[in-house]
Amino acid sequence: MSTELLSQEPATPSSPIHRIGVVGGGTMGSGIAEVCARAGLDTLVIEVDHAAVNNARAKIEQSLNKAVSRNKLAADTRDLALDSISFSTDLGDLADRDLAIEAVIESLEEKLSVFRAMDKVMSPTAIMATNTSSIPIITLGSITSRSDMVLGMHFFNPAPVQPLVELVRSLGTAPETMERADHFVVEVLGKQVIRCRDRAGFVVNRLLVPYLLDAIRMFDEGKVSAADIDSGMMHGCGHPMGPLSLCDLIGLDTVEAVADVLYEEFKGSHNAPPPLLRRMVAAGHLGRKTGRGFYEYG
Numbered sequence: 001m002s003t004e005l006l007s008q009e010p011a012t013p014s015s016p017i018h019r020i021g022v023v024g025g026g027t028m029g030s031g032i033a034e035v036c037a038r039a040g041l042d043t044l045v046i047e048v049d050h051a052a053v054n055n056a057r058a059k060i061e062q063s064l065n066k067a068v069s070r071n072k073l074a075a076d077t078r079d080l081a082l083d084s085i086s087f088s089t090d091l092g093d094l095a096d097r098d099l100a101i102e103a104v105i106e107s108l109e110e111k112l113s114v115f116r117a118m119d120k121v122m123s124p125t126a127i128m129a130t131n132t133s134s135i136p137i138i139t140l141g142s143i144t145s146r147s148d149m150v151l152g153m154h155f156f157n158p159a160p161v162q163p164l165v166e167l168v169r170s171l172g173t174a175p176e177t178m179e180r181a182d183h184f185v186v187e188v189l190g191k192q193v194i195r196c197r198d199r200a201g202f203v204v205n206r207l208l209v210p211y212l213l214d215a216i217r218m219f220d221e222g223k224v225s226a227a228d229i230d231s232g233m234m235h236g237c238g239h240p241m242g243p244l245s246l247c248d249l250i251g252l253d254t255v256e257a258v259a260d261v262l263y264e265e266f267k268g269s270h271n272a273p274p275p276l277l278r279r280m281v282a283a284g285h286l287g288r289k290t291g292r293g294f295y296e297y298g
């Protein structure tokens, strides 16, 4: 039987996923690519230009080196992971991938254009996943010819450290796609899965983001310092970091984008982005990635 015929066989829950494409090498994309490469998978990262490729490569190397320095990873496993990652600026190179995970910026226009392009070049049995935290999965699935093979695969920042992945099934996603993705994330990547409906914020952000917005409002009232708000939640509730540090880690533009979508879908003043968040985003004070948010970063 020819390879071509084999590739036409219907995918089953056990159909292997060996070759991964990650579209976007920013904070989340580079973290997801690192997770895949650490699992020994052939991982291709697509970025817009060579400067962005170099940036993504540097982020992955830095994180892998940190893992080695913290004794979380052996040096030879780091080297193998680095060897498993390749980079390209051509979406057409996704043609031989079994799974693509889109992790570009939270812009509907940008994501629609990536999904249209991926649908044209990828094999008909390939799964297309999105790491979106705010855009309905059905909206992305519907502009492809394979809504049944499109799902949400939502990682948490930093992706190499956080164990959870939310798997999001849209009204169009086939149960077989969920099974394949679940098997891949749990058995191959070694992560923990929760399954979510295609509703704004899924499970985690729907609970997390109103809490972050409340912390911003409290800070804006001017009666408690950022350090005390963070210290309160770390030492009073055992959180690994306080809410304002977490906003800086996630990126204030992303917090705003998720809040906008939560508010649009559910209303409720707790979901409305506070004025200070709007102003900080307008000023480009987006958190760690721009060197300034609620704190400054050297």
Ligand code: 3HC
Pocket: 063, 064, 066, 067, 070, 072, 132, 133, 155, 156, 157, 158, 160, 161, 162, 205, 208, 240, 241, 246, 250, 254
């Ligand atoms: N690879 C492997 N392990 C790593 C690592 C890496 N690159 N970087 C850090 N670690 C490990 C460390 O070894 C350490 O493990 P240990 O506790 O077993 O010793 C642990 O992670 C913490 O590391 P550090 O104490 O050095 O602290 P860092 O500053 O490096 O990182 C943190 C801290 C992991 C970010 C921690 O503060 C944390 O978990 N914060 C909460 C983050 C969170 O809530 N993320 C979810 C955001 S929401 C989201 O992403 C959704 C989006 O849609 C908005």
